[in-house]
Amino acid sequence: MTNPVETLLVLVLLSVLSALGSSRLPSLIKVLSFQGLVVSIVPLFMGHEMNTGSIIFTLVTFLIRAFAIPLYIYVAIRRVAIRREANPIVGYHASLLLGLVLIVAAIAVSPKFNLPMPQGRPLMLPTAVTLVVAGMFLIMSRRNAIAMVLGYMMMENGIYLVGTGFSLRAQHIVEFGILLDVLAGVMIMAVILQHIKQAFDSLDTARLTTLKE
Amino acid sequence: MSYLFLSVSIVLCGGILPFLFIRQFNRMRAVAAFFTATGCLLGLVSAVLLLAGNDQPTISVGFLSSFTLDFKADGLSAFFLMVIFLISFLAAIYGYHYLDKPERAVRIAASHLFFSLLIAAMALVVTAYNIITFLLCWEIMSLASFFLVVHDHEIEENSKAGYLYAVYSQVGALFLLAAFGIMYASTGTLDFAAAASLSEPTKILVFALAFVGFGSKAGVFPFHAWLPHAHPAAPSHISALMSGVMIKTGVYGIVRLYHLLAWHTPLFGQIVIIAGMITGILGVIYALGQQDIKRMLAYSSVENIGIILIALGLGMIGVAAGQPLIAVLGFAGGFLHVLNHSLFKSLLFMGAGMVLHQTGTRAMDQLGGLIKRMPVTGSTFLIGSLAIAGLPPFNGFVSEFLIYMGGFRGAALGKSYFVLSVLAIISLALIGGLALAAFTKVNGVVFQGEPRGVPAQNAAEHGSGMLVPMVILAAACLIVGLFPTFFMALAIRAVAALNLGYGRIPLAPFVPLTANITRAAALFLGVLVLLWILRSFCYRGKTITQAGTWGCGFTRPTARMQYTSSSFAASILNFFSTVAPLKEEHPAIKGRFPAPTHYHSQIQDIAELQITSLIVRPVIFLFDKLRWLQHGEIHMYIGYILLAIVVALVFVFQ
Numbered sequence: 087m088t089n090p091v092e093t094l095l096v097l098v099l100l101s102v103l104s105a106l107g108s109s110r111l112p113s114l115i116k117v118l119s120f121q122g123l124v125v126s127i128v129p130l131f132m133g134h135e136m137n138t139g140s141i142i143f144t145l146v147t148f149l150i151r152a153f154a155i156p157l158y159i160y161v162a163i164r165r166v167a168i169r170r171e172a173n174p175i176v177g178y179h180a181s182l183l184l185g186l187v188l189i190v191a192a193i194a195v196s197p198k199f200n201l202p203m204p205q206g207r208p209l210m211l212p213t214a215v216t217l218v219v220a221g222m223f224l225i226m227s228r229r230n231a232i233a234m235v236l237g238y239m240m241m242e243n244g245i246y247l248v249g250t251g252f253s254l255r256a257q258h259i260v261e262f263g264i265l266l267d268v269l270a271g272v273m274i275m276a277v278i279l280q281h282i283k284q285a286f287d288s289l290d291t292a293r294l295t296t297l298k299e
Numbered sequence: 300m301s302y303l304f305l306s307v308s309i310v311l312c313g314g315i316l317p318f319l320f321i322r323q324f325n326r327m328r329a330v331a332a333f334f335t336a337t338g339c340l341l342g343l344v345s346a347v348l349l350l351a352g353n354d355q356p357t358i359s360v361g362f363l364s365s366f367t368l369d370f371k372a373d374g375l376s377a378f379f380l381m382v383i384f385l386i387s388f389l390a391a392i393y394g395y396h397y398l399d400k401p402e403r404a405v406r407i408a409a410s411h412l413f414f415s416l417l418i419a420a421m422a423l424v425v426t427a428y429n430i431i432t433f434l435l436c437w438e439i440m441s442l443a444s445f446f447l448v449v450h451d452h453e454i455e456e457n458s459k460a461g462y463l464y465a466v467y468s469q470v471g472a473l474f475l476l477a478a479f480g481i482m483y484a485s486t487g488t489l490d491f492a493a494a495a496s497l498s499e500p501t502k503i504l505v506f507a508l509a510f511v512g513f514g515s516k517a518g519v520f521p522f523h524a525w526l527p528h529a530h531p532a533a534p535s536h537i538s539a540l541m542s543g544v545m546i547k548t549g550v551y552g553i554v555r556l557y558h559l560l561a562w563h564t565p566l567f568g569q570i571v572i573i574a575g576m577i578t579g580i581l582g583v584i585y586a587l588g589q590q591d592i593k594r595m596l597a598y599s600s601v602e603n604i605g606i607i608l609i610a611l612g613l614g615m616i617g618v619a620a621g622q623p624l625i626a627v628l629g630f631a632g633g634f635l636h637v638l639n640h641s642l643f644k645s646l647l648f649m650g651a652g653m654v655l656h657q658t659g660t661r662a663m664d665q666l667g668g669l670i671k672r673m674p675v676t677g678s679t680f681l682i683g684s685l686a687i688a689g690l691p692p693f694n695g696f697v698s699e700f701l702i703y704m705g706g707f708r709g710a711a712l713g714k715s716y717f718v719l720s721v722l723a724i725i726s727l728a729l730i731g732g733l734a735l736a737a738f739t740k741v742n743g744v745v746f747q748g749e750p751r752g753v754p755a756q757n758a759a760e761h762g763s764g765m766l767v768p769m770v771i772l773a774a775a776c777l778i779v780g781l782f783p784t785f786f787m788a789l790a791i792r793a794v795a796a797l798n799l800g801y802g803r804i805p806l807a808p809f810v811p812l813t814a815n816i817t818r819a820a821a822l823f824l825g826v827l828v829l830l831w832i833l834r835s836f837c838y839r840g841k842t843i844t845q846a847g848t849w850g851c852g853f854t855r856p857t858a859r860m861q862y863t864s865s866s867f868a869a870s871i872l873n874f875f876s877t878v879a880p881l882k883e884e885h886p887a888i889k890g891r892f893p894a895p896t897h898y899h900s901q902i903q904d905i906a907e908l909q910i911t912s913l914i915v916r917p918v919i920f921l922f923d924k925l926r927w928l929q930h931g932e933i934h935m936y937i938g939y940i941l942l943a944i945v946v947a948l949v950f951v952f953q
Binding site: 175198199219222225226227229234291295 | 931934935941
């Protein structure tokens with residue numbers, strides 16, 4: 087493990103497992119914050135040419151992903167004073183097992199995608215795929231709305247990783263677009279959460295079924 | 300070409316700057332009208348210069364670093380640019396006085412923005428020269444006009460009309476996308492010029508798909524159903540622009556595609572001419588049956604699109620048969636009719652807009668006697684009606700006469716050409732007669748007679764900004780009619796851009812003949828006016844008693860004794876009841892002392908009826924069966940997304 091990128095990616099994979107196993111919201115937020123931190127510093131070790139612009143950009147990403155968004159969600163939890171439990175549909179142990187299966191499946195499937203990923207980074211695409219699918223799984227399997235927002239963030243982390251892999255000119259434009267998306271998405275969700283809380287007196291999304299036509 | 304882009308930028312300034320002056324309403328609308336009108340005037344000048352010159356300037360702009368936007372202005376583009384900028388110029392002036400409610404400043408500013416976007420998009424559509432550019436501009440045009448249609452969206456009828464328009468324009472755009480997609484798939488390039496290298500079956504497929512797409516914008520039967528809803532819903536200068544110009548971009552698309560495919564088969568001509576005949580005849584029948592003045596004008600646009608398509612179809616048949624004279628008569632007559640229709644249809648919509656603005660109603664049966672209260676509107680509307688009915692000395696006659704001439708030449712060809720040409724002549728005659736009846740009805744009911752309601756009694760002219768464009772348009776109708784040679788030359792320059800390879804066409808007998816007929820008619824009208832002046836001169840100083848129209852010596856006549864619009868049209872519509880079924884609603888009168896009752900009748904559009912029963916109902920039925928998918932469980936919804944991704948991946952990597 088001489089390559090820092092591989093080390094970071096392994097950390098990301100571990101954070102996925104840890105997120106799938108956490109039952110309390112604050113710890114889930116901490117895991118996601120850690121994951122955002124690791125993911126956002128990956129570009130620094132990719133060996134791309136870094137000019138001032140891209141370093142500033144990476145730093146901004148780092149600050150937003152690792153601190154701004156988690157803090158924002160944390161404050162949102164405090165404000166709406168909800169139950170601190172993730173309230174799973176699929177149990178924690180089953181989730182963990184599924185996470186392991188996911189990682190194996192992602193490693194098996196990724197080479198078939200034929201994406202122009204950088205050479206010598208065998209873990210890059212599998213990690214990204216794992217993040218996206220695990221994020222979706224988190225959204226599907228947790229009833230608590232905050233946990234679903236965190237799942238969405240995990241998905242976005244995965245997409246960011248894919249973007250990092252491309253050494254195209256437009257890379258930063260794409261990544262910055264994603265970042266803005268995440269920021270806007272999280273803010274909108276926080277607002278919606280408050281409304282849900284007011285209307286239903288709970289953040290249990292199972293109650294939203296009454297909204298269907 | 301650079302002037303063209305400059306003028307488009309000025310027009311766009313006229314859309315953006317009003318937002319800076321929202322608090323100062325008068326300054327806002329002045330800024331909007333000034334910039335838009337200036338830009339259009341500059342564009343008009345550059346279009347005429349382009350049409351007069353021989354060069355075909357091209358411009359390429361990089362777009363998103365992976366596409367290029369190509370623009371090219373040949374004679375065909377320049378001709379349509381001329382029409383677009385001319386009518387937009389007048390509509391911008393008209394809009395200054397038409398949108399005059401300071402309390403709705405924000406909405407009016409938005410309307411100016413979309414108005415300028417629409418003008419810019421139309422100008423770019425007719426100059427676009429690759430697939431991406433064309434579709435991009437086309438979509439901007441559709442969206443801008445959609446937002447203009449829903450200007451008064453709190454009225455339920457209007458928001459429904461906007462929805463209908465959105466559906467039609469998007470479905471039409473999908474057909475275009477399919478056509479251009481096939482083109483791209485077969486040639487591997489986005490360039491328009493590659494279309495000529497397609498194989499013949501592919502050309503037929505591309506043309507058929509694009510004809511549906513362009514036809515839904517132009518209002519070709521049966522894709523016209525949005526037109527009679529959307530045009531009345533928009534503010535009147537927008538209706539004038541949409542009906543006079545925007546639907547012509549569909550015609551432009553058809554001609555441009557025909558030019559690009561460069562395949563002179565009679566099949567295209569047959570498709571276009573048959574569609575034109577059906578569109579024209581049904582359009583005018585429905586126009587006759589309407590009781591809403593703007594709806595009636597919208598249907599009349601459908602009719603005129605039919606006439607234009609007949610002309611273009613004749614042109615294509617002429618090309619296929621190797622007869623330059625028929626080809627040029629058809630195409631040039633069609634292009635001239637594009638210009639003419641844009642002149643008189645915007646005139647009529649502006650007149651209808653004045654009536655609507657001053658009386659607050661579009662229902663013909665509540666109006667009446669307006670020519671005495673609004674003499675300028677009334678007389679210009681009358682001129683527009685005469686022109687649209689194809690009567691000399693006005694411009695409608697000129698183009699229709701040329702189309703007739705093309706038809707008669709075509710009838711001499713024999714075989715299937717004979718049948719189509721004769722049918723074209725017959726349908727043109729039928730359309731002309733029915734259009735005359737339809738416009739007699741509007742003029743008789745709305746402008747003649749006595750007012751049928753309070754709003755019509757208190758009507759008066761309003762706003763010089765609204766009157767001047769109408770007078771200009773009425774004068775233009777007369778000028779094109781009296782001096783057709785110049786405008787015919789412009790239309791022929793547009794035909795030359797089609798690269799049919801004809802040199803000078805001996806049009807000598809036709810154009811002067813047309814001019815002679817219109818001048819003779821003008822002489823006749825002049826004599827009539829002279830007699831009228833003489834008469835009023837002779838009656839000077841004598842007592843003249845004036846009585847109400849339709850007074851007829853009754854002791855107590857009421858305005859309700861007049862012909863209504865429905866009763867005027869009933870006898871003709873009865874004949875066409877198979878294609879225009881009448882829906883009546885009147886509760887029966889019962890008892891010795893019957894309660895008040897009412898009668899309501901409406902002509903139904905079979906295209907609308909059939910689309911409801913053939914497409915809308917099955918689709919709703921089908922999707923009702925899928926309701927169980929929507930159960931409200933967010934987790935399952937996310938599951939659907941995941942499933943879709945997995946299925947897509949399986950398809951890609953199998």
